[in-house]
Amino acid sequence: MIPPPLAGEPLVAVRNLRVGFPSATGVTRAVRGVSLHVGREKLGIVGESGSGKSVTGRALMRLLPGTAMVEADVLRFGTTDILGASEREMRALRGGRIGLILQDPKYSLNPVMTAGAQIEEALRAHKRIGRREARDAALALLESVRIRDPRRVRDAYPHELSGGMGQRVMIAMMLAPDPELLIADEPTSALDASVQAEILSLIEEQVDRRGMALMLISHDLPLVSRFCDRVAVMYAGQVLEELPAAELHRATHAYTRGLLECLPSLEHRRDRLPTLRRDPAWLAPRP
Amino acid sequence: MTGPPLTGPPGTAAPDGAPMIEVRDLDVRFGGNHAVRGATFRVARGETFGLVGESGSGKSTVLRAIAGLVTEWTGRVAVDGRDLGRRRDRAFFRAVQMVFQDPYGSLHPRQTVDRILSEPLAVHGVAEADARILRALEEVALPRAARFRYPHQLSGGQRQRVAIARALIAGPRVLLLDEPTSALDVSVQAEVLNLLSDLRAARELTLVLVSHNLAVVAHLCARIAVMQGGRIVEELGEAALREGRAVHPHTRDLIRLSRAIEAG
Numbered sequence: 421m422i423p424p425p426l427a428g429e430p431l432v433a434v435r436n437l438r439v440g441f442p443s444a445t446g447v448t449r450a451v452r453g454v455s456l457h458v459g460r461e462k463l464g465i466v467g468e469s470g471s472g473k474s475v476t477g478r479a480l481m482r483l484l485p486g487t488a489m490v491e492a493d494v495l496r497f498g499t500t501d502i503l504g505a506s507e508r509e510m511r512a513l514r515g516g517r518i519g520l521i522l523q524d525p526k527y528s529l530n531p532v533m534t535a536g537a538q539i540e541e542a543l544r545a546h547k548r549i550g551r552r553e554a555r556d557a558a559l560a561l562l563e564s565v566r567i568r569d570p571r572r573v574r575d576a577y578p579h580e581l582s583g584g585m586g587q588r589v590m591i592a593m594m595l596a597p598d599p600e601l602l603i604a605d606e607p608t609s610a611l612d613a614s615v616q617a618e619i620l621s622l623i624e625e626q627v628d629r630r631g632m633a634l635m636l637i638s639h640d641l642p643l644v645s646r647f648c649d650r651v652a653v654m655y656a657g658q659v660l661e662e663l664p665a666a667e668l669h670r671a672t673h674a675y676t677r678g679l680l681e682c683l684p685s686l687e688h689r690r691d692r693l694p695t696l697r698r699d700p701a702w703l704a705p706r707p
Numbered sequence: 708m709t710g711p712p713l714t715g716p717p718g719t720a721a722p723d724g725a726p727m728i729e730v731r732d733l734d735v736r737f738g739g740n741h742a743v744r745g746a747t748f749r750v751a752r753g754e755t756f757g758l759v760g761e762s763g764s765g766k767s768t769v770l771r772a773i774a775g776l777v778t779e780w781t782g783r784v785a786v787d788g789r790d791l792g793r794r795r796d797r798a799f800f801r802a803v804q805m806v807f808q809d810p811y812g813s814l815h816p817r818q819t820v821d822r823i824l825s826e827p828l829a830v831h832g833v834a835e836a837d838a839r840i841l842r843a844l845e846e847v848a849l850p851r852a853a854r855f856r857y858p859h860q861l862s863g864g865q866r867q868r869v870a871i872a873r874a875l876i877a878g879p880r881v882l883l884l885d886e887p888t889s890a891l892d893v894s895v896q897a898e899v900l901n902l903l904s905d906l907r908a909a910r911e912l913t914l915v916l917v918s919h920n921l922a923v924v925a926h927l928c929a930r931i932a933v934m935q936g937g938r939i940v941e942e943l944g945e946a947a948l949r950e951g952r953a954v955h956p957h958t959r960d961l962i963r964l965s966r967a968i969e970a971g
Contacts, residue, residue: 682897693897
């Protein structure tokens with residue numbers, strides 16, 4: 421059993437994380453010195469495609485391909501040093517103490533297993549429980565993610581479920597081993613706006629009720645600010661700005677401001693949308 | 708800029724004042740799935756018309772029926788005053804072009820931009836391909852160097868510009884846009900939306916935009932139809948949409964959601 425983190429210590433500590441991918445023409449530096457800490461809170465990581473936000477999340481679970489060059493001064497979950505941990509220790513973290521929800525349940529659920537069987541598998545992999553007990557627990561989990569007809573969904577295959585329903589199943593599976601941290605990487609980008617709001621409030625409710633930490637990775641600034649406590653804005657592998665989510669509209673960095681301003685608005689009519697002028701200075705290494 | 712030849716031989720074009728697109732009682736069935744149920748609307752020449760709704764509401768299917776990509780439809784579809792059958796002729800494709808959501812999926816991965824842009828010119832027998840390609844690249848603000856690149860060597864925004872250039876290169880009158888910015892970052896979305904409004908104004912294009920995003924549709928379109936369960940449940944102007952003057956409960960729901968997300 422892994423000891424819980426010391427009192428007052430953040431659950432996740434990242435200092436000077438660097439990730440590079442070697443290619444034929446040199447090394448692509450996807451993450452260039454990211455420092456973050458996450459306590460029992462909801463942290464949003466926003467940025468455009470290629471900003472390094474997903475790679476940062478994957479590095480925490482050591483889920484990057486073997487060719488990736490990962491270095492950090494500190495990369496710690498609880499008391500586990502991620503870079504030094506054994507595969508066995510990592511297996512206890514992945515899907516056990518850290519849950520990961522991905523964008524499209526169509527691809528992240530196993531197409532040849534029923535929803536119920538996948539949740540039971542998650543339970544039995546991380547908890548000492550019997551088959552019958554797991555079956556009952558899976559049903560209870562499906563109920564807790566507000567599925568109205570949990571028995572039908574338990575026996576359904578992923579292709580028989582809608583996108584929103586599939587994402588609920590995914591969430592139920594990730595909640596099964598009672599994780600301490602949930603990493604949600606674009607969990608609602610494949611869903612309709614109305615379903616999006618339902619799924620995010622479901623994640624929020626479960627995170628609050630279970631006292632988990634949440635890392636919400638997304639390209640959608642307004643959405644993240646609505647559901648998180650704190651937001652880190654990433655650009656070209658670095659965190660440019662970190663601020664309380666409620667103060668996003670008061671963001672000072674030109675990049676954050678630019679991202680907010682180029683959104684078309686339903687409320688206010690504009691003939692042209694302001695476009696982002698990328699300042700080369702944003703690429704400079706940050707202290 | 709003068710427009711290209713009208714659809715069909717001279718003399719068959721509709722008189723001025725006839726709508727560019729007319730869809731009446733359009734029904735589309737895929738087996739047991741009744742995807743579009745009696746959709747009716749008109750789009751005037753040079754107008755931008757939006758179709759909004761959630762996934763499965765039938766909005767993309769309406770667009771694909773106009774484009775001729777869906778053949779199992781009944782009802783009336785007319786472009787430029789000519790009733791269209793299930794099969795479309797070359798003149799139709801010269802006049803009506805489409806841009807899809809995912810530029811990576813809609814561009815041939817093993818063809819260079821040059822080849823991608825040459826194809827419509829060859830199909831329609833357009834002369835001066837070289838000059839046309841250079842002008843098309845300039846028009847969508849792509850560097851000349853992009854001409855001999857492959858799609859995977861371009862960013863998502865550049866790829867969507869190539870898709871737009873391909874749609875425009877033979878000089879269409881109507882552009883059908885299916886979620887053209889949904890796969891793009893918001894900064895790139897702003898650039899592509901600006902590009903589309905500039906091109907529309909410069910070429911007097913008629914646009915039909917399908918999107919789930921109300922803010923995007925209101926930005927580009929003058930008139931908007933809201934779809935739910937295969938039906939058009941409401942049609943309203945851009946100002947009415949912005950001000951929330953909607954009658955149908957589904958439209959009101961969509962507006963409420965969009966406002967909540969915008970408010971953060």
